Amino acid sequence: xxxxxxxxxxxxxxxxxxxxxxxxxxxxxxxxxxxxxxxxxxxxxxxxxxxxxxxxxxxxxxxxxxxxxxxxxxxxxxxxxxxxxxxxxxxxxxxxxxxxxxxxxxxxxxxxxxxxxxxxxxxxxxxxxxxxxxxxxxxxxxxxxxxxxxxxxxxxxxxxxxxxxxxxxxxxxxxxxxxxxxxxxxxxxxxxxxxxxxxxxxxxxxxxxxxxxxxxxxxxxxxxxxxxxxxxxxxxxxxxxxxxxxxxxxxxxxxxxxxxxxxxxxxxxxxxxxxxxxxxxxxxxxxxxxxxxxxxxxxxxxxxxxxxxxxxxxxxx
Numbered sequence: 001x002x003x004x005x006x007x008x009x010x011x012x013x014x015x016x017x018x019x020x021x022x023x024x025x026x027x028x029x030x031x032x033x034x035x036x037x038x039x040x041x042x043x044x045x046x047x048x049x050x051x052x053x054x055x056x057x058x059x060x061x062x063x064x065x066x067x068x069x070x071x072x073x074x075x076x077x078x079x080x081x082x083x084x085x086x087x088x089x090x091x092x093x094x095x096x097x098x099x100x101x102x103x104x105x106x107x108x109x110x111x112x113x114x115x116x117x118x119x120x121x122x123x124x125x126x127x128x129x130x131x132x133x134x135x136x137x138x139x140x141x142x143x144x145x146x147x148x149x150x151x152x153x154x155x156x157x158x159x160x161x162x163x164x165x166x167x168x169x170x171x172x173x174x175x176x177x178x179x180x181x182x183x184x185x186x187x188x189x190x191x192x193x194x195x196x197x198x199x200x201x202x203x204x205x206x207x208x209x210x211x212x213x214x215x216x217x218x219x220x221x222x223x224x225x226x227x228x229x230x231x232x233x234x235x236x237x238x239x240x241x242x243x244x245x246x247x248x249x250x251x252x253x254x255x256x257x258x259x260x261x262x263x264x265x266x267x268x269x270x271x272x273x274x275x276x277x278x279x280x281x282x283x284x285x286x287x288x289x290x291x292x293x294x295x296x297x298x299x300x301x302x303x304x305x306x307x308x309x310x311x312x313x314x315x316x317x
Contacts, residue, residue, distance in 0.1 A: 011048040011080045013158050014038065016165070016211050018173045023273070024256035026280045029287045034263055034294030035108045035120075039083065042293035044076040045192045046158030047150035051077075054083055054154040055144035062113065062135050064128060065146035067095065067313055068244060069117060070267065071103030071108065073149050073187075075297060078111035087113035089135065089143065091128055093121065094311055095244035100265050104282065109304065117310035149187025151211070156224030159193020166197040170287070180233075180279050183289035184272035186243075187214040190291060191232075192220035198230040199287075202279070204272040205236050207243045208253030238271040249274050263292040 017032045035283045055063050063081055067074040069092040078088040095101060109115050116131060116262030118124050128145075135143045147155070170177070178199060185191040185203035188211050194201050195217065205212040214232055221229055240247040246254075246266040253274035257264030264270050269292045276288040308315055 001184060006288060009083045010052055011045045012038070013046055013049055013161065016162060016169050018169060018175070021260055021262075023260045023262075023288075024253070024277050026277055028276060028280055029170075029178065029285075030262075030290055031287060032262070032290045034290060034292060036294035038295065040076050040079045040293055040295050040297070042072055042076060042157075043151055043289075043291035044073050045080075046162065046193075047073075047155035047189055047249070048076060048080050050154035050157045051146050051150050051152070052081060052086060055086060055146070056084060059141065059146050060144035061141055062089060062143040063146050064089045064091070064131055064135070064143045065150075066091045066093070066124070066128070066148045068092065068101075068267075069307075070098070070104040072104065072293065075104055075108040075111060077146060077150070081243065082111070085181065086144075088114070089114045089131055090219070091124065091131060092117040092307070092311065094119075094125065097238060098244075098266060101142050101244070101267070102303075103298065103299075105303060105307075106300040109218060109307070110300035111297075113302075116309065118311070119310055147187065149189060149211075151189030151192070151220060152188035153220075153223035156189040156220045158194050159190050160196045160221060160224040160226045161193075163194045163196030166194070167199065175287070178287040179284040180276075181287045181289065182235075182264070182272055182276040182279065184268040184291055185217075185234075187211050187309060188217050188220055190223075190289070192217040193224060193226070194289065195221045195229045195232060196224075196226035197226055200231045202233045202235050204238050204275045205234055206239060206268055206271050210234075235275050238275050240271065243267070243273060246270070253277060262290055263294050263296075265292055268292065
């Protein structure tokens, strides 16, 4: 099989956007990964640069990836994958519904070559194997597999590169060394890469402990090329009961972020922002890492009935 060189249309490694903002009446420095001028922004762009290049080098024409049904990673993979000639096939798992989650899912369904949903985590390996077998039978090529959230050696490398450059970027911007770099941590690649900065990283856990713990994050950072890692604090107290769930503190932070002009949502960024605001109130110098895309996906048709049933949603909701 002949492999193909990565396309120049790969997701870029964007320039860091740093600035001061008043959020909820407090002064924070913000590393904004929204990147509104791109095809689709957010922290997944730096991950997909390496992930899609790796898939192309393998000679793949299709990729299979996973995520909650409102996953930004799945949509970003489908959009940027199409730009370089890769078809995206998604396997979804359940998460609580919000209007934002529903809109992301509808956009992903429209952008992906195929989407399936599982009723339980036990079904995930079986369904994934079936999807991969179908693609191989139809195309004669095995698909590349991208991990949930894009957190692997290839996916973390772009964030390690930014992490290494971050102290110099902050100094150039006139920001004294922060007491805390605060970022949401789902699959862990973004927070792992930021550890390469040597600065104190506060990873705000929004998902399973297995994907946000010191051993896993350090392993990811080193696999992505980090050499010297800064101190790490795992913030467990902002999960609001589980992945995709929210509470009054989440809603308050979400409203404050949106009022400041940030594309804050309740699954990731409102929880990390709530932590950043609390640390600022305690007198810490905080750099808040804003990971949501500033680009809103276009409206798309409603979900297929089989997906509604598998996800346990109310028809027509």
